[in-house]
Amino acid sequence: MKLKIGFIGSGNVARHLARALNTFGHEIVQVISRTESNAKSLADEFNCGFSNQVHEIDASVELCIVSVSDDQIAEVVSKMPNSDRIVVHTCGSQAMDLLRNVGSNYGILYPLQSFSKDRTPDISTVPFLLEASNPETLIVLHKIASSLSHFVLQADSNTRLKYHLSAVLVNNFVNYLYSEAESFLNDNELDFNVLKPIIKETAFKIQNHSPKTSQTGPAKRGDQVTIQKHLSLLESDKHLAKLYTLLTKAIEGRHH
Amino acid sequence: MKLKIGFIGSGNVARHLARALNTFGHEIVQVISRTESNAKSLADEFNCGFSNQVHEIDASVELCIVSVSDDQIAEVVSKMPNSDRIVVHTCGSQAMDLLRNVGSNYGILYPLQSFSKDRTPDISTVPFLLEASNPETLIVLHKIASSLSHFVLQADSNTRLKYHLSAVLVNNFVNYLYSEAESFLNDNELDFNVLKPIIKETAFKIQNHSPKTSQTGPAKRGDQVTIQKHLSLLESDKHLAKLYTLLTKAIEGRHH
Numbered sequence: 001m002k003l004k005i006g007f008i009g010s011g012n013v014a015r016h017l018a019r020a021l022n023t024f025g026h027e028i029v030q031v032i033s034r035t036e037s038n039a040k041s042l043a044d045e046f047n048c049g050f051s052n053q054v055h056e057i058d059a060s061v062e063l064c065i066v067s068v069s070d071d072q073i074a075e076v077v078s079k080m081p082n083s084d085r086i087v088v089h090t091c092g093s094q095a096m097d098l099l100r101n102v103g104s105n106y107g108i109l110y111p112l113q114s115f116s117k118d119r120t121p122d123i124s125t126v127p128f129l130l131e132a133s134n135p136e137t138l139i140v141l142h143k144i145a146s147s148l149s150h151f152v153l154q155a156d157s158n159t160r161l162k163y164h165l166s167a168v169l170v171n172n173f174v175n176y177l178y179s180e181a182e183s184f185l186n187d188n189e190l191d192f193n194v195l196k197p198i199i200k201e202t203a204f205k206i207q208n209h210s211p212k213t214s215q216t217g218p219a220k221r222g223d224q225v226t227i228q229k230h231l232s233l234l235e236s237d238k239h240l241a242k243l244y245t246l247l248t249k250a251i252e253g254r255h256h
Numbered sequence: 257m258k259l260k261i262g263f264i265g266s267g268n269v270a271r272h273l274a275r276a277l278n279t280f281g282h283e284i285v286q287v288i289s290r291t292e293s294n295a296k297s298l299a300d301e302f303n304c305g306f307s308n309q310v311h312e313i314d315a316s317v318e319l320c321i322v323s324v325s326d327d328q329i330a331e332v333v334s335k336m337p338n339s340d341r342i343v344v345h346t347c348g349s350q351a352m353d354l355l356r357n358v359g360s361n362y363g364i365l366y367p368l369q370s371f372s373k374d375r376t377p378d379i380s381t382v383p384f385l386l387e388a389s390n391p392e393t394l395i396v397l398h399k400i401a402s403s404l405s406h407f408v409l410q411a412d413s414n415t416r417l418k419y420h421l422s423a424v425l426v427n428n429f430v431n432y433l434y435s436e437a438e439s440f441l442n443d444n445e446l447d448f449n450v451l452k453p454i455i456k457e458t459a460f461k462i463q464n465h466s467p468k469t470s471q472t473g474p475a476k477r478g479d480q481v482t483i484q485k486h487l488s489l490l491e492s493d494k495h496l497a498k499l500y501t502l503l504t505k506a507i508e509g510r511h512h
Binding site for chain 1: 326327349368369370372375377381382383385407409415417418419420421422423424425426427428429430431432433434435436437438439440441444446447450451452453454455456457458459460461462463465466467468470471472473474475476479481482485486489490495498499500502503506507509510
């Protein structure tokens with residue numbers, strides 16, 4: 001099954017999805033973005049049309065992928081002409097119901113991955129969470145997602161939100177801890193590169209081991225001597241000292 | 257420079273260091289562990305002697321690597337005969353001074369990595385932090401560490417403690433977030449495997465990008481709608497709800 005696909009949005013998710021869909025034989029026929037130059041930039045990769053107006057969506061578009069920031073989906077949808085085409089959004093936290101006024105065929109194509117401008121994801125390993133307004137649409141979305149990835153699952157809006165919350169823990173919160181460590185080392189004129197191997201190993205280890213059984217460290221051991229040594233280093237960084245204490249207590253709360 | 261090396265301790269750090277040192281041509285001559293069967297198990301890999309008594313350390317040992325848990329180092333050291341051999345420990349949080357009674361040649365060989373029983377680390381990328389009681393000992397430790405790894409640096413005890421603290425943030429605390437996500441998904445009969453690709457990508461991304469500039473998510477955006485949706489999922493998990501709120505506030509505190 002090859003579809004004519006239009007994108008609304010031209011950010012990292014749209015860009016990487018469009019490239020992958022194009023690679024696997026689908027036809028990208030239009031890119032719409034409120035900033036015309038961004039629409040053109042992505043459209044140029046596929047020699048396709050572009051626009052900065054949602055209502056100019058091309059009649060040939062069989063699948064419209066709305067990949068804009070969470071809080072813009074409702075506005076985009078309000079401007080879309082009602083039609084029979086399939087309309088999906090790619091967001092983890094927004095209910096499918098948001099799309100109910102675009103027609104009868106709509107759904108969700110949520111790639112649970114962090115996409116960056118200059119990193120090409122291995123799309124075949126990206127989990128795609130699907131939801132659809134009817135069984136026929138679900139079948140189409142399943143075929144599309146399966147043409148990209150080996151990891152496709154069906155999830156209703158509430159389940160998707162649970163995965164999204166979990167992703168916040170292991171992506172946003174984890175990255176925040178990386179950034180606190182980076183700031184602390186920079187403030188002390190030390191080298192964040194020293195941490196990169198252990199960061200990689202920590203993420204690798206849980207690919208085959210439960211993180212619960214992998215937990216180590218002073219908080220897990222209840223090693224107050226080391227905890228106090230660490231806190232003594234943080235006397236001039238109240239923010240990090242507080243964060244350290246809270247996470248230490250959280251770990252102690254789970255493990256003791 | 258090839259040395260005759262003895263280990264006190266037979267845990268993951270000792271095991272992986274001993275294997276790597278043996279691979280690179282050093283001779284493991286003895287393993288001492290308070291549990292004799294553990295000492296024998298590691299010693300058997302190298303056809304060398306073993307003991308469960310620290311005072312039985314062999315006279316031929318030129319470099320003694322004390323790789324026991326943090327709180328056992330002092331006890332081990334108290335039982336060691338005073339000698340001219342080099343004695344090091346491998347721990348991030350304990351000052352070098354702890355070794356001052358073993359003789360005049362002592363120091364630190366701290367591999368900043370998380371070692372697991374069943375995962376073979378790429379020792380060549382492991383950062384080794386060195387400290388020594390005198391320049392001659394430092395030169396020897398530098399040669400030893402450089403024979404294993406491309407990433408060797410000198411760090412006094414206070415600097416080493418700063419790196420150790422940072423490692424707690426990016427290893428222990430991060431793993432704890434992984435485990436909270438795993439528990440949350442398990443409690444909801446959902447699949448932790450769905451998170452594994454984004455966990456890997458999050459750790460990979462910062463290998464070449466500052467985590468500070470990579471920060472995304474509802475807390476960074478100040479997206480209270482999504483934050484409230486997430487908290488509504490956590491009504492029956494007060495522990496995780498509290499953790500979520502604290503980390504969200506911490507990110508908001510840094511970014512707004």
